[in-house]
Amino acid sequence: MKDTTDIVNEVTLPPAGIDRRDFLKRLGAGVTVAVALSDFKSLGAMTFQQRELPTDWNAFLRVAEDGTVYCYTGKIEMGQGIITSLAQMMAEELDVAVDRVKMVMGDTVLCPYDAGTWGSLTTRFFGPPLRAAAAEARAIFLEMASEWLGVPVNLLKVEDGVVFDERNPYEKVSYAELTEGKQIVRSLREKPTLKKPAEFKVIGKSMLRTDAYEKVTGKAKYAGDIRLPGMMYAAILRPPVHGAKLLTADTAPAEEITGVELVRDGDFIAVLHSFPETAMNAVDKIKAEWDIPEPQFDDKTIFDHLVKAGTDERITQEEGDRDRGRDVSHEIIETEFRDCYIAHAPIETHTATAVMEGDTMVIWGSTQTPFGSQNQVAQVLGMPLEKVHIKEVFIGGGFGGKASSPQVVEAARIAKLSGKPVQLIWSREEEFFYDTFHSAAVIKVTSGVDEQGKFTLYDSDIYFAGGRSSELFYKIPNHRVRVISGRDAHAFATGPWRAPGAHTNVFARECQIDIMAHRAGMDPLEFRLYNTDNNRVIRTIKAVAEKFGWTSQGSPEGKGWGMAVGYDSGTYVAMMGEVEVDENTGRVQVLRVVTAQDMGLVINPQGAILQVEGCVNMGMGYAFSEEIFFNGGDILVKNFDRYSITNFSMIPPKLETVLLDLPDEPSQGGGEPGIVTVGAMIGNAIFDACGARLLRLPMTPERVLEAIRSG
Amino acid sequence: MKKTIRFTLNGQTAEMEVNENESLLWSIRTHLNLTGTKFGCGIGLCGSCVVIVDDSPVRSCMVNADYVENSRVLTIEGLSNNGTLHPIQQAFVDHDALQCGFCTPGMIMNAYALLLENQEPGREDIINGMEDNLCRCGAHNRIIAAIQEAGSVMKGDI
Numbered sequence: 104m105k106d107t108t109d110i111v112n113e114v115t116l117p118p119a120g121i122d123r124r125d126f127l128k129r130l131g132a133g134v135t136v137a138v139a140l141s142d143f144k145s146l147g148a149m150t151f152q153q154r155e156l157p158t159d160w161n162a163f164l165r166v167a168e169d170g171t172v173y174c175y176t177g178k179i180e181m182g183q184g185i186i187t188s189l190a191q192m193m194a195e196e197l198d199v200a201v202d203r204v205k206m207v208m209g210d211t212v213l214c215p216y217d218a219g220t221w222g223s224l225t226t227r228f229f230g231p232p233l234r235a236a237a238a239e240a241r242a243i244f245l246e247m248a249s250e251w252l253g254v255p256v257n258l259l260k261v262e263d264g265v266v267f268d269e270r271n272p273y274e275k276v277s278y279a280e281l282t283e284g285k286q287i288v289r290s291l292r293e294k295p296t297l298k299k300p301a302e303f304k305v306i307g308k309s310m311l312r313t314d315a316y317e318k319v320t321g322k323a324k325y326a327g328d329i330r331l332p333g334m335m336y337a338a339i340l341r342p343p344v345h346g347a348k349l350l351t352a353d354t355a356p357a358e359e360i361t362g363v364e365l366v367r368d369g370d371f372i373a374v375l376h377s378f379p380e381t382a383m384n385a386v387d388k389i390k391a392e393w394d395i396p397e398p399q400f401d402d403k404t405i406f407d408h409l410v411k412a413g414t415d416e417r418i419t420q421e422e423g424d425r426d427r428g429r430d431v432s433h434e435i436i437e438t439e440f441r442d443c444y445i446a447h448a449p450i451e452t453h454t455a456t457a458v459m460e461g462d463t464m465v466i467w468g469s470t471q472t473p474f475g476s477q478n479q480v481a482q483v484l485g486m487p488l489e490k491v492h493i494k495e496v497f498i499g500g501g502f503g504g505k506a507s508s509p510q511v512v513e514a515a516r517i518a519k520l521s522g523k524p525v526q527l528i529w530s531r532e533e534e535f536f537y538d539t540f541h542s543a544a545v546i547k548v549t550s551g552v553d554e555q556g557k558f559t560l561y562d563s564d565i566y567f568a569g570g571r572s573s574e575l576f577y578k579i580p581n582h583r584v585r586v587i588s589g590r591d592a593h594a595f596a597t598g599p600w601r602a603p604g605a606h607t608n609v610f611a612r613e614c615q616i617d618i619m620a621h622r623a624g625m626d627p628l629e630f631r632l633y634n635t636d637n638n639r640v641i642r643t644i645k646a647v648a649e650k651f652g653w654t655s656q657g658s659p660e661g662k663g664w665g666m667a668v669g670y671d672s673g674t675y676v677a678m679m680g681e682v683e684v685d686e687n688t689g690r691v692q693v694l695r696v697v698t699a700q701d702m703g704l705v706i707n708p709q710g711a712i713l714q715v716e717g718c719v720n721m722g723m724g725y726a727f728s729e730e731i732f733f734n735g736g737d738i739l740v741k742n743f744d745r746y747s748i749t750n751f752s753m754i755p756p757k758l759e760t761v762l763l764d765l766p767d768e769p770s771q772g773g774g775e776p777g778i779v780t781v782g783a784m785i786g787n788a789i790f791d792a793c794g795a796r797l798l799r800l801p802m803t804p805e806r807v808l809e810a811i812r813s814g
Numbered sequence: 815m816k817k818t819i820r821f822t823l824n825g826q827t828a829e830m831e832v833n834e835n836e837s838l839l840w841s842i843r844t845h846l847n848l849t850g851t852k853f854g855c856g857i858g859l860c861g862s863c864v865v866i867v868d869d870s871p872v873r874s875c876m877v878n879a880d881y882v883e884n885s886r887v888l889t890i891e892g893l894s895n896n897g898t899l900h901p902i903q904q905a906f907v908d909h910d911a912l913q914c915g916f917c918t919p920g921m922i923m924n925a926y927a928l929l930l931e932n933q934e935p936g937r938e939d940i941i942n943g944m945e946d947n948l949c950r951c952g953a954h955n956r957i958i959a960a961i962q963e964a965g966s967v968m969k970g971d972i
Contacts, residue, residue: 182914318915321850497914720952
């Protein structure tokens with residue numbers, strides 16, 4: 104008979120609000136390793152952008168009795184591929200095959216607290232403690248195996264979860280065998296030794312996505328794919344414009360429809376039906392009167408408005424004397440760049456399925472912040488935090504837009520009001536209406552160069568793009584960057600859009616630099632290298648130039664070359680591309696894009712390349728066609744007919760990516776950097792092709808034609 | 815008024831009871847509980863809901879359920895055969911031709927119809943055939959490569 108042990112070492116507190124016994128029961132048998140979030144920093148995790156973290160411990164992994172390794176993370180999978188790369192980290196440190204690792208993601212009961220999946224933080228912030236937990240688990244198994252086999256630990260080796268005596272491989276025992284009948288919970292005792300790059304077998308090796316099979320067969324479950332007995336589909340009465348107040352609502356015409364149920368809580372009115380379309384049609388039957396505010400500005404007047412609305416300024420970078428900078432400049436160039444509101448437009452609209460199970464609200468929601476959603480639901484419904492359980496689903500694209508997930512609260516409210524299981528799927532119109540848009544922005548830049556082509560001055564005022572990726576990695580003796588914002592500047596919500604504000608900032612800086620290089624009579628590549636001493640910038644530029652084949656002779660006849668350099672999420676990115684401009688139509692076709700990234704240790708090179716390609720392809724949209732048209736709080740874009748995201752004909756036939764080989768340097772972000780340079784690179788390439796300088800995103804055919812004419 | 819629609823679904827006879835003006839998309843997702851066919855825009859602009867009706871691609875949000883009466887309907891769930899992936903599905907896996915995966919069923923079904931017509935599509939043919947299927951994650955170049963490879967496999971070249 105097997106000995107059943109229950110060892111709980113140094114684990115002081117269960118996760119917030121959860122009964123310890125209950126928690127252990129939920130975890131089940133096996134070897135569990137927990138990490139205190141307060142230890143993140145000492146484990147080598149990147150801690151910038153760190154908010155207050157809870158100090159309690161959380162389970163990171165459990166090796167179950169059948170040898171399956173469960174990896175728990177509060178992060179979610181929205182396409183960025185961490186379902187694969189986190190499993191690789193776990194497999195590496197634990198010495199198991201990647202396919203033994205089962206990722207459990209974004210479940211607020213099972214997974215460690217996480218502030219949200221954004222900012223390209225997963226690999227940098229969550230990776231190190233995850234690897235530490237896996238290394239700790241391996242050490243535990245070695246101790247147990249040593250006892251089981253009667254062999255000292257230093258003579259043991261592990262291969263795919265089997266521990267053996269290196270002198271006699273037949274003396275072996277598997278993790279599964281060691282785990283059987285036990286429940287062992289350990290927290291990290293000291294900083295475990297992580298594997299060195301030279302020892303890696305899994306990290307740094309390209310792997311295909313592990314979730315592909317589920318996704319190509321239609322089996323992958325998103326929030327709208329949950330089916331519950333008696334489930335009703337909900338549709339909510341929405342205002343016609345932002346800021347409208349409900350005066351009266353005659354709900355009778357909706358309620359007359361067979362099978363319709365209506366719930367109301369003040370101005371919150373929702374219609375339920377067992378068939379989704381019937382609910383959507385019924386809500387349209389409600390006769391509502393609204394008090395609609397007068398529009399104050401629209402998509403054309405927004406830029407003047409933003410400059411006026413910019414009341415709070417902070418200087419983020421300053422050095423030297425700008426007056427002196429002017430004096431020593433041979434050429435001074437003043438430019439105003441503009442960017443518009445753009446939408447996240449994930450193909451999956453915001454969706455949530457909610458049900459009261461006993462006294463617990465259980466929700467499957469498309470959200471980048473399961474724990475944030477849990478908190479919001481608890482607050483709005485007045486429920487204790489531990490009685491709200493957000494469960495794991497795949498997310499059909501986020502890009503920052505699902506960092507805000509009010510539909511989770513809405514579904515929970517309707518489920519509570521109706522007492523029924525409820526599914527809420529935002530229509531595409533709701534998705535555009537309630538999106539937290541990338542902000543429109545104005546960036547004013549004054550810069551100077553001397554006769555030798557040395558940077559002398561850079562003075563920039565950034566209105567409403569924030570400071571992300573505005574770092575000047577060029578050597579400019581006299582510079583200042585001011586980031587200007589203000590309250591109530593927008594007629595609707597704005598929020599983080601894949602590298603928030605970064606592509607606006609990079610568009611302004613890198614186009615300005617291109618203008619200056621041209622004025623200085625220098626090649627844009629040469630000009631950049633001449634004006635920086637940042638080694639990471641230099642090596643990234645050189646890597647992209649080599650792959651691209653950039654020469655000072657420049658682009659072939661009829662084509663244009665452009666480049667741009669960016670810094671985002673700890674990663675340096677340099678991008679070069681070739682375009683063709685139809686000067687009769689203003690249509691631009693990008694023919695080739697080469698991207699180089701300096702991003703430290705890359706866990707899954709294939710995954711990182713996928714992210715770069717995704718960034719380039721998605722970036723074509725903001726560069727060429729994406730723009731939210733509006734009049735005050737009235738969002739005129741309702742669907743994809745007035746909002747063109749990248750489609751097949753827009754993508755470059757050739758996409759190449761170079762990841763600098765830096766296995767000994769810490770991992771940096773990969774989900775966003777590649778998108779920050781796309782607009783600037785294309786703007787510069789258009790100039791090279793036809794002499795037209797675009798100062799406004801998106802660079803639509805009309806704007807290209809206008810720039811050609813005024814060229 | 816309820817109406818019973820009879821058709822062939824993924825090779826099996828099927829029927830569903832629908833009300834007037836119910837779209838094929840929501841009927842498939844709700845009455846048949848087949849959730850691989852996705853809602854993306856509701857007005858035929860994104861292609862997430864493409865299914866195959868009698869060998870042609872149909873945006874299921876744009877037709878009523880009774881459109882498929884006495885027809886053969888193929889959804890993403892019916893494409894693989896006893897766990898063996900269809901060459902298009904396999905090529906999407908092998909080329910990492912997806913990220914979030916939400917547009918993937920519609921992409922694959924649309925590509926299926928494209929390859930029924932032409933198993934040697936050039937890049938331009940694929941772009942033309944797939945232009946109105948939207949992917950926000952930016953997997954386009956890999957989708958094109960996957961479709962080309964799948965065509966070769968279906969033709970028996972590989």
